[in-house]
Amino acid sequence: xxxKKVLLVDDEESLTKLIKLNLEATGQFEVSxxxxxxxxxxxxxxxxxxxxxxxxxxxxxxxxxxxxxxKEDGALKSVPIIFLTxxxxxxxxxxxxxxxxxxxxxxxxxxxQQLVDAIGQHVH
Amino acid sequence: xxxxxxxxxxxxxxxxxxxxxGALPPEWRPFLESINEAYHQSDADRVMIERSMELSxxxxxxxxxxxKERERRLRTLLENVSLVAVGLDKDGRVEYANxxxxxxxxxxxxxxxxxxxxxxxxxxxxxxxxxxxxxxxxESEFFPQYxxxxxxxxxxxxxxxxxxxxxxxxKGDIIGTLSIGEDITDKLKxxxxxxxxxKARTIAQLAGGVAHEVKNPLAVLLQGLExxxxxxxxxxxxxxxxxxxxxxHAVLRADSIIKGLLDLSRPPxxxxxxxxxxxxxxxxxxxxxxxxxxxxxxxxxxLDPALPMVVVDKEKLLQVFINLFNNASEAMSQGGGVITVCxxxxxxxxxxxxxxxxxxxxxxxxxxxxxxIFDPFFTTKRGxxxxxxxxxxVKNIMQLHGGxxxxxxxxxxxxxxxxxxxxxxxxxxxMGFAEQG
Ligand SMILES: Nc1ncnc2c1ncn2[C@@H]1O[C@H](COP(=O)(O)OP(=O)(O)OP(=O)(O)O)[C@@H](O)[C@H]1O
Ligand SMILES: [Mg+2]
Numbered sequence: 001x002x003x004k005k006v007l008l009v010d011d012e013e014s015l016t017k018l019i020k021l022n023l024e025a026t027g028q029f030e031v032s033x034x035x036x037x038x039x040x041x042x043x044x045x046x047x048x049x050x051x052x053x054x055x056x057x058x059x060x061x062x063x064x065x066x067x068x069x070x071k072e073d074g075a076l077k078s079v080p081i082i083f084l085t086x087x088x089x090x091x092x093x094x095x096x097x098x099x100x101x102x103x104x105x106x107x108x109x110x111x112x113q114q115l116v117d118a119i120g121q122h123v124h
Numbered sequence: 125x126x127x128x129x130x131x132x133x134x135x136x137x138x139x140x141x142x143x144x145x146g147a148l149p150p151e152w153r154p155f156l157e158s159i160n161e162a163y164h165q166s167d168a169d170r171v172m173i174e175r176s177m178e179l180s181x182x183x184x185x186x187x188x189x190x191x192k193e194r195e196r197r198l199r200t201l202l203e204n205v206s207l208v209a210v211g212l213d214k215d216g217r218v219e220y221a222n223x224x225x226x227x228x229x230x231x232x233x234x235x236x237x238x239x240x241x242x243x244x245x246x247x248x249x250x251x252x253x254x255x256x257x258x259x260x261x262x263e264s265e266f267f268p269q270y271x272x273x274x275x276x277x278x279x280x281x282x283x284x285x286x287x288x289x290x291x292x293x294x295k296g297d298i299i300g301t302l303s304i305g306e307d308i309t310d311k312l313k314x315x316x317x318x319x320x321x322x323k324a325r326t327i328a329q330l331a332g333g334v335a336h337e338v339k340n341p342l343a344v345l346l347q348g349l350e351x352x353x354x355x356x357x358x359x360x361x362x363x364x365x366x367x368x369x370x371x372x373h374a375v376l377r378a379d380s381i382i383k384g385l386l387d388l389s390r391p392p393x394x395x396x397x398x399x400x401x402x403x404x405x406x407x408x409x410x411x412x413x414x415x416x417x418x419x420x421x422x423x424x425x426x427l428d429p430a431l432p433m434v435v436v437d438k439e440k441l442l443q444v445f446i447n448l449f450n451n452a453s454e455a456m457s458q459g460g461g462v463i464t465v466c467x468x469x470x471x472x473x474x475x476x477x478x479x480x481x482x483x484x485x486x487x488x489x490x491x492x493x494x495x496x497i498f499d500p501f502f503t504t505k506r507g508x509x510x511x512x513x514x515x516x517x518v519k520n521i522m523q524l525h526g527g528x529x530x531x532x533x534x535x536x537x538x539x540x541x542x543x544x545x546x547x548x549x550x551x552x553x554x555m556g557f558a559e560q561g
Contacts, residue, residue: 012340018347025355035258057336087332087386109343109379114351 001031007049009040009066010084011058019053022112029119037061041069044076050123053106053115056085069105079113079123082106129163132156208284208307210275211291213300216241216258220302228307232271247273247281261288261301271308282309317523328389336384342382345375384513394440394524398433401441401545403479405465408445412453420460421453428467434478434545440521442483447514448482448541454505455486455539469547483540488533497531498500 020031034043037058117124211220244257284305466481503512527545
């Protein structure tokens with residue numbers, strides 16, 4: 001089975017490195033990292049991910065704006081996005097059924113299993 | 125010469141048998157004249173004395189009327205103001221209490237007149253701060269403005285800001301005091317509410333910022349630990365995996381503190397329904413029962429079966445009761461103890477209130493921390509799992525319900541928590557639902 005391609009957009013470098021390590025260690029994923037929100041669209045075009053994990057609060061560009069641009073891009077608009085958020089609690093996310101305003105959310109800190117499950121729900 | 129005074133005439137006739145003094149020897153004349161003069165003079169003096177006496181008695185009368193009028197006005201003032209007025213004699217016994225005081229406290233005149241004021245009607249009683257202030261006033265004639273807390277007949281406390289003046293008798297001796305006071309209880313409550321709102325806003329602002337700054341490092345730690353646990357083969361070494369697990373737990377604990385902080389800062393999303401408080405209390409206990417049984421903590425129920433419904437968010441109330449039950453149980457020693465839960469209805473200003481009292485046989489709250497127990501992050505259980513968010517969350521939820529919470533220590537030891545929920549009228553309930561959308 002082909003590995004699922006995950007684009008991880010988050011300004012916290014050490015976190016992206018570790019998530020990449022952990023996801024790739026499961027043998028199911030190929031992970032690419034982008035630490036700048038402004039470069040996310042370019043990175044996505046180049047990498048052609050199956051799913052994008054996107055941080056909500058980034059210094060150069062908010063996650064919501066990055067998502068907006070991804071959706072405006074013909075080639076990328078159908079790629080599912082999961083937001084990673086530090087300001088919403090896991091409980092609130094799960095009470096809301098995993099989506100807030102139609103978007104999918106994961107509350108930081110996430111563990112590896114939660115990531116794998118969430119990706120599995122959207123990429124088959 | 126002046127005309128002969130009638131008294132002189134009468135005496136000349138009686139003793140010398142003369143009608144006309146001119147018939148007497150001329151050498152008597154100067155003598156008779158000076159006597160005549162003396163009679164006239166004494167007449168004039170008498171008239172003057174009489175006049176002045178008449179005058180002064182009129183004056184006295186009018187002064188008296190004036191005093192009466194002043195007294196009457198003062199009395200009308202005291203009878204009609206929305207201020208508490210209390211007169212005490214030298215020994216601190218009540219000589220006068222105005223209608224506003226009686227209305228405020230629910231006492232009748234017969235309840236208070238002649239009674240020792242500080243013993244019976246002031247929190248802190250004889251020897252308390254206010255009693256000392258009274259003594260100072262009596263001794264040094266110094267009139268401090270001071271506050272104290274007085275008791276209503278039903279035991280409720282009202283905070284009063286007093287102005288006191290000395291009363292003297294005609295001789296100028298001190299015979300007692302007259303104090304006029306303003307009931308500042310509600311004003312203070314409002315101030316406290318404003319401070320609380322301000323605090324809540326600050327916390328909300330902080331919470332978002334802190335959550336973001338702290339959760340990212342926590343996420344790094346969690347991912348890193350997970351990498352070690354999943355990827356490294358520690359062979360026979362049991363210690364390292366155990367340490368890593370402990371570290372994982374520590375990270376999750378830190379995360380749960382942030383979660384509490386975020387919860388506290390959330391705009392209220394209430395789902396209000398008319399509920400009976402009793403089953404909510406029982407359900408809260410069921411969630412904790414296993415834990416309580418193990419620790420020999422028993423519940424004693426004194427639930428009013430005829431409790432009226434109150435409009436509340438059931439889930440949020442569960443959290444209130446669980447937090448309070450947990451606090452009670454955490455205050456108990458190894459040997460366990462008893463938590464008494466009592467519900468009842470009381471009459472309040474705007475209608476009725478459902479009251480829930482939760483008492484425990486634990487350690488009670490150290491007096492020096494009493495004022496801080498509602499502060500976010502204040503805990504005496506640091507290092508034992510306390511985050512100090514339990515009571516702030518409880519207070520928050522009570523305020524969202526228009527209710528109140530009061531905590532004090534019981535005389536017998538242990539804590540006494542009193543919750544009050546307003547029982548709203550049906551139409552108010554409907555309005556509440558409409559607001560909810
Ligand atoms: N029933 C009680 N008996 C004795 N002390 C109490 C009681 N309830 C609260 N306290 C005191 O008030 C403090 C604050 O209580 P609060 O519930 O806010 O925080 P906590 O219990 O320390 O931590 P948390 O509830 O977040 O786990 C406690 O640490 C304790 O000192
Ligand atoms: Mg607590």
